[in-house]
Amino acid sequence: MRAMVLEKLGPIESKPLKLRDIEVPQIKKSNDLLIKIDACGVCRSQLHGIEGDWKKYGIPPALPTVPGHEITGTIVKTGPNTKKLKVGQRIGISPLHGSCMSCQYCNVGKEHLCDQAEITGETMLGGYAEYITITEDFATPIPDSMKSDYAAPLFCAGITAYKAVKAAEPAKGKSVGIFGVGGVGHLSVEFAKLEGMRVIGVARNKIHLDVAKKVGADNTLQFSEQEEFLFKLKKEEGLLDSAIVFAPSEKIVDLAINSVKKGGTIVLGVLANIPNFDIFTEKTLRGTLIGSRTDMVDVVRIAEQNDFKIIHKTFPLEQANQILEDLKFSRIEARAVLTP
Ligand SMILES: [Zn+2]
Ligand SMILES: [Zn+2]
Incomplete structure (x- = not known):
């Protein structure tokens, strides 16, 4: 698949993201979904990660990596034990890609605070690509009334x-x-x-x-x-x-x-x-830090019921460096969304 890969940290003006052909991720857990990505929002966190501002916080944890944590897409394959979601359904993925499900935070519905949380685009490859996997427990369905590029910014912003x-x-x-x-x-x-x-x-x-x-x-x-x-x-x-x-x-x-x-x-x-x-x-x-899975469901519902204006513009995936540079210099109105 095509992906914008970060091999070396550096100022965004040096175009550190390179378009590469990499392996499509495989379904590993029995309740994993394979998602064909429709859209991925461009968040300031990626700029910090790419330019090395957050190296002191261990972000990104390893290179090469693929950034991007505000994803919408369509399920194209399901693991043998998926129960809730089906092929063809559209879902969104937030920065919270998974958690341990058994610690003091996970047990009280604050799984976004889990010390073992998996972070999309940080502890695993992210959304500046064509495909991604996620367990169905952490995928949030998107209503038919919402287009994928419109809905993407809901998943982090x-x-x-x-x-x-x-x-x-x-x-x-x-x-x-x-x-x-x-x-x-x-x-x-x-x-x-x-x-x-x-x-x-x-x-x-x-x-x-x-x-x-x-x-x-x-x-x-x-x-x-x-x-x-x-x-x-x-x-x-x-x-x-x-x-x-x-x-x-x-x-x-x-x-x-x-x-x-x-x-x-x-x-x-x-x-x-x-x-x-x-x-x-x-x-x-x-x-404050993102939110739980329940919060994510609430956000999608509230945005739908109230016909939220989500100010966004879409760009081809290949333009990720340019868009991040525009974000750095405040040339983006609200949210830019990449489509592969
Ligand atoms: Zn973000
Ligand atoms: Zn936990």
Whole structure:
């Protein structure tokens, strides 16, 4: 099969992903499915992995590898013991590719926190390819009404957005700032609006402020120096009840912390150092990471029932390097999706 293979880490401008012909993965476990990939979203995590930013976290664990963890596709073959899913059905695959199913986290439905979790495109080859396998327990069916390229972003951006909004303790009339409105952020705007919140989209570029408005943000504010930003925020909105950060910048994390009123909540959807956290303000700082299989099913259902706008553009698989470079320099409106 064709795949975009990462053999050596390097800046995306050096086009480190190479188009290669590799073996189609084989069904190993008796409840495995072989999936013909229809679409795979391009997530900022892949950029970090490819450029070596996350080497210190052991990502990617080995080379060569195939990145990509936001996948939709069609079942073309099933193992002898599959019970729930059939050939011809379409499913989605999130970064959570499998877990031990017996630890303290798996036992309480938090399998995404499992220490033995298998991560799509990290502990095994990912979705920048034509085929992938997965056990049916970790595949999420996609309704017929959803096209595969439309649904793909739900499987990382969508679930990340959903969990981050839940972590922000949403309630009717409360305000939330979404700091960083791209692939994940624009879906957070929609989840937060469903909770009845007043949503303020915050971004550096006009194209992302426009995306926030397009999906229903009540107000948008452009990033600026902290003092100027807080002045504008207080004038237009007052300090916020909560903030969610998707912009990978320590400065923006600091800005978000200071944009929230005392006792408020800041949710971090990015890896960042925490600068100047003032304990006397009784704020809550919370991390968030994708979600469980139940969360994934909820995300697909909510997106379908509410006719979510998933702003995306599709590109051929071979253009992965270029698309990741566009993502790096903020030239992608919301989500890019690769089709093999
Ligand atoms: Zn992702
Ligand atoms: Zn486990």
